Amino acid sequence: MMASEPFTALAWIMAICTALLSGTYLAFSVIVLPSLATLRPSEGIEAMNAINRVILKTAFMPLFFGSTVLALLMVLTGLWYWSEPGAGASFVAGFDDISPNGWDTIMDVNLGGTYHCTHAASEHLKDGGGAVVNVASVAGQEGAPYMSHYAAAKAAIINLTRTLAMEWAGDDVRVNCIAPGFVATPGLEAQMGVSADDVDRDEVDRRIGVSEEIADAVRFLASPAASFVVGETLTAGGVPQGEEVPSL
Numbered sequence: 001m002m003a004s005e006p007f008t009a010l011a012w013i014m015a016i017c018t019a020l021l022s023g024t025y026l027a028f029s030v031i032v033l034p035s036l037a038t039l040r041p042s043e044g045i046e047a048m049n050a051i052n053r054v055i056l057k058t059a060f061m062p063l064f065f066g067s068t069v070l071a072l073l074m075v076l077t078g079l080w081y082w083s084e085p086g087a088g089a090s091f092v093a094g095f096d097d098i099s100p101n102g103w104d105t106i107m108d109v110n111l112g113g114t115y116h117c118t119h120a121a122s123e124h125l126k127d128g129g130g131a132v133v134n135v136a137s138v139a140g141q142e143g144a145p146y147m148s149h150y151a152a153a154k155a156a157i158i159n160l161t162r163t164l165a166m167e168w169a170g171d172d173v174r175v176n177c178i179a180p181g182f183v184a185t186p187g188l189e190a191q192m193g194v195s196a197d198d199v200d201r202d203e204v205d206r207r208i209g210v211s212e213e214i215a216d217a218v219r220f221l222a223s224p225a226a227s228f229v230v231g232e233t234l235t236a237g238g239v240p241q242g243e244e245v246p247s248l
Contacts, residue, residue, distance in 0.1 A: 090150035103149050110153035114160065118175075122168075129172030131222045134161045136179045138237045154179070158233050165231030174230050176221045181237025182208045207238040 089109040093102070114134055125132065139147060140154025161177035168175055182188060184196040188208070196210045217236050220226055 090147055092146050094146055095148045098149055106149040107153050110150065111156045111160075114157050118164065125173045126168070126171040130174075131226075132161075132164070132168075132173065132175040133218045133221045134175070134177040135218075136161070136177050136233060138179050138181045138235060141179055141233070141235065161233060162231045169230060174226070176226070176229055176231065177233040178214065178217050178221065179233050179235045179237070180209070180214050181235070183214060184208055184210050205239055207241075209236060209238060 134157050136157040137154040139151040140158050144151040158177055161175055165175040184194055184199050189195045199208055199210050217234055
């Protein structure tokens with residue numbers, strides 16, 4: 001979710017620039033051109049050239065170059081975010097309402113993104129050893145109603161982590177995974193009204209964490225302190241729910 005936010009913002013800016021540019025020429029066509037028709041040919045040509053110079057300097061060039069720069073930023077931002085092993089996306093829908101395209105998209109972003117990142121880094125990791133920390137979710141461990149596509153993708157990442165850990169151990173590469181629960185991100189705040197400012201790290205009895213806590217756990221798994229931790233999934237989800245005791 002977070003990967004998409006800067007990309008979406010830049011896309012909106014691009015759309016606004018394009019709309020302004022189109023609006024400039026539309027206004028020119030509707031307002032200015034009829035007036036030029038009343039001039040003599042020589043005057044009309046001279047006026048047309050002057051107007052073109054004004055439009056070129058004040059509208060077209062700034063918007064064109066601005067849009068070009070923003071397009072480049074969109075590409076760079078997209079590449080940077082997609083290079084993260086934790087890239088992910090989802091949407092809420094019942095299983096029967098998920099189209100094949102919707103299913104494939106969530107699978108590709110979550111599971112496919114993890115595959116592409118680890119696959120691209122494998123040669124460098126095996127040259128001297130290293131550590132991989134994949135990002136799954138408690139949804140991949142416990143399931144998530146109305147998010148079957150997301151839960152299935154995250155469950156696959158957990159299995160992929162354990163499989164790669166066995167394959168790459170001989171190359172001195174440790175592969176582990178973290179499965180966060182609810183984390184106070186802007187997306188969670190929009191959905192549940194809970195921000196990072198509402199979360200107290202000193203409080204144990206809670207089920208919502210902050211991004212720094214996930215980062216701390218990832219730092220541990222990637223550090224020499226976890227040298228004997230291989231193929232494991234660390235759950236960072238706060239207090240477990242557990243099973244309710246049935247009444248007699």
